[in-house]
Amino acid sequence: MKRRRQAGLTLAxxxxxxxxxxxxxxxxxxxxxxxxxxxxxxxxSWATFSGLSGYVSLxxxxxxxxGAYVTxxxxxxxxxxxxxxxGGLAAGLLALCLGWPCLRVRGPxxxxxxxxxxxxxxxxxxxxEAALGxxxxxxxxxxxxxxxxxxxxxxxxxxMATLQIVRSSRLGAGLLAIREDEVAAExxxxxxxALKLFAFTLSAFIPGVVGxxxxxxxxxxxxxxxxxxxxxxxxxxxxxxxxxxKVAGPxxxxxxxxxxxxxxxxxxxxxxxxxxxxxxxxxxxxxxEGLFGRAQRLLGWAAR
Amino acid sequence: MTMLRLENVGKSYGxxxxxxxxxxxxxxxxxxxxxxxxxxxxTTAFSLIAGTQRPSVGEIxxxxxxxxGKPAYxxxxxxxxxxxxxxxxxxxxxxxxxxxxxxxxxxxxxxSRAAAEGxxxxxxxxxxxxxxxxxxxxTLTLAGRKRLEIARxxxxxxxxxxxxxxxxxxxxxEVAEALEMIRALHRRRNLTLVVIxxxxxxxxxxxxxxxxxxxxxxxxxxSPAEILADQRVIxxxxxxxxx
Numbered sequence: 073m074k075r076r077r078q079a080g081l082t083l084a085x086x087x088x089x090x091x092x093x094x095x096x097x098x099x100x101x102x103x104x105x106x107x108x109x110x111x112x113x114x115x116x117s118w119a120t121f122s123g124l125s126g127y128v129s130l131x132x133x134x135x136x137x138x139g140a141y142v143t144x145x146x147x148x149x150x151x152x153x154x155x156x157x158x159g160g161l162a163a164g165l166l167a168l169c170l171g172w173p174c175l176r177v178r179g180p181x182x183x184x185x186x187x188x189x190x191x192x193x194x195x196x197x198x199x200x201e202a203a204l205g206x207x208x209x210x211x212x213x214x215x216x217x218x219x220x221x222x223x224x225x226x227x228x229x230x231x232m233a234t235l236q237i238v239r240s241s242r243l244g245a246g247l248l249a250i251r252e253d254e255v256a257a258e259x260x261x262x263x264x265x266a267l268k269l270f271a272f273t274l275s276a277f278i279p280g281v282v283g284x285x286x287x288x289x290x291x292x293x294x295x296x297x298x299x300x301x302x303x304x305x306x307x308x309x310x311x312x313x314x315x316x317x318k319v320a321g322p323x324x325x326x327x328x329x330x331x332x333x334x335x336x337x338x339x340x341x342x343x344x345x346x347x348x349x350x351x352x353x354x355x356x357x358x359x360x361e362g363l364f365g366r367a368q369r370l371l372g373w374a375a376r
Numbered sequence: 377m378t379m380l381r382l383e384n385v386g387k388s389y390g391x392x393x394x395x396x397x398x399x400x401x402x403x404x405x406x407x408x409x410x411x412x413x414x415x416x417x418x419t420t421a422f423s424l425i426a427g428t429q430r431p432s433v434g435e436i437x438x439x440x441x442x443x444x445g446k447p448a449y450x451x452x453x454x455x456x457x458x459x460x461x462x463x464x465x466x467x468x469x470x471x472x473x474x475x476x477x478x479x480x481x482x483x484x485x486x487x488s489r490a491a492a493e494g495x496x497x498x499x500x501x502x503x504x505x506x507x508x509x510x511x512x513x514x515t516l517t518l519a520g521r522k523r524l525e526i527a528r529x530x531x532x533x534x535x536x537x538x539x540x541x542x543x544x545x546x547x548x549x550e551v552a553e554a555l556e557m558i559r560a561l562h563r564r565r566n567l568t569l570v571v572i573x574x575x576x577x578x579x580x581x582x583x584x585x586x587x588x589x590x591x592x593x594x595x596x597x598x599s600p601a602e603i604l605a606d607q608r609v610i611x612x613x614x615x616x617x618x619x
Binding site for chain 2: 252253262
């Protein structure tokens with residue numbers, strides 16, 4: 073109990089420190105920080121469903137995109153906070169609709185289906201925009217980088233807390249059982265279909281809000297970019313790098329990937345994607361448990 | 377009092393009938409054996425009762441409720457637990473977490489994780505796995521995994537427990553230990569048991585009644601002594617001793 077309180081206090085101090093960062097950092101560094109927080113928020117929310125249930129989703133980009141789109145549509149129509157929140161809710165609602173058919177299949181079929189459906193939604197949005205005669209939308213007068221940074225920090229914390237709470241709850245126990253053996257999970261009384269759908273929906277809210285915030289940062293909405301599958305791939309990469317069923321995993325993975333990309337991108341712009349690709353292969357082959365899992369093993373921490 | 381009743385239950389896969397016109401009833405507290413050669417339809421019968429599969433025809437009643445066609449999780453929540461012939465532990469979870477999740481869902485679910493862990497520890501002690509509680513399930517021996525399979529089923533708080541060849545692959549001394557454990561569980565937990573087993577001697581000692589299947593049909597039902605003397609069972613399954 074004492075250790076838990078200590079950990080809580082340390083965490084609160086770290087968050088407070090992060091919240092004070094905009095006072096000290098220049099716009100470039102703050103931008104990198106925003107990026108980092110964004111990937112933490114996204115990867116933690118992804119792990120809440122995919123890390124715990126073992127259903128690897130390549131559909132997170134669609135929730136990000138829908139959040140961005142709803143925020144853009146409500147720009148100057150609704151109060152900003154409401155528009156961004158609606159983006160999250162719309163993403164959740166979409167997950168509920170997509171999860172219904174997608175969650176009936178497992179393994180590689182699920183992976184491909186989520187990717188396919190998110191591409192499908194992207195082209196639907198492109199068609200809608202084309203029909204409306206819109207060729208990209210510009211947002212003028214968006215909030216400052218500092219405000220976006222603070223909001224993203226709150227989201228990253230919320231996303232981490234969600235994973236932690238779900239992980240130690242009855243829902244989390246059920247999802248882990250589904251990951252290990254879905255037939256056996258049903259045999260002990262777990263309604264796998266309902267649990268998966270609930271967790272899938274829950275995990276879509278945060279990327280929706282993140283998408284809304286990031287479109288305020290880029291100030292320009294273009295569906296090809298907002299719905300880019302690269303978002304999904306990067307999230308999975310972070311999860312593989314860090315390890316994906318504990319809170320610390322995606323944080324480590326995000327730090328590693330964002331800082332390394334930043335470093336490589338400035339020092340070796342021609343080959344940085346090649347290095348990242350090679351690194352991913354190395355991790356899949358030699359560190360399948362991720363940075364956090366490996367660190368735990370090296371330090372001899374308990375498995376739980 | 378009748379707990380489980382099968383009425384004219386059949387299951388076919390495409391044109392192949394795995395089970396035909398199976399009827400039997402089991403009273404509360406009984407231990408009933410299900411016997412028959414490989415492919416006789418024993419595991420199919422379990423899957424139909426536990427909701428893993430739907431019967432093609434017939435009705436299954438549990439506790440006065442019709443349950444055929446209900447999904448597996450619903451059967452588990454009603455109080456029917458099963459083990460799998462080829463064990464299916466939650467391999468990447470610790471031994472105790474295998475039971476905790478069963479205690480959190482199952483027939484008599486615990487409200488809190490702490491209570492679920494308490495129940496899990498009690499059961500692990502009963503089946504002799506207390507020392508392995510924090511090990512990953514995948515690191516257990518076969519005998520250990522069979523025990524875990526039973527322990528996890530017990531953790532759901534069942535009223536009817538279906539044991540599918542939990543003795544297969546065990547050494548003679550492990551079989552004796554496992555039988556003792558099953559008897560103790562039956563006594564202490566007011567369970568009703570249906571047991572699929574090939575080890576004849578075990579069935580004879582454990583069961584009050586035996587149902588014999590052959591090519592998907594019931595060919596005999598009775599006390600162990602009656603089954604041993606039944607000419608159809610001898611012809612189709614037991615065989616005769618050469619003079």
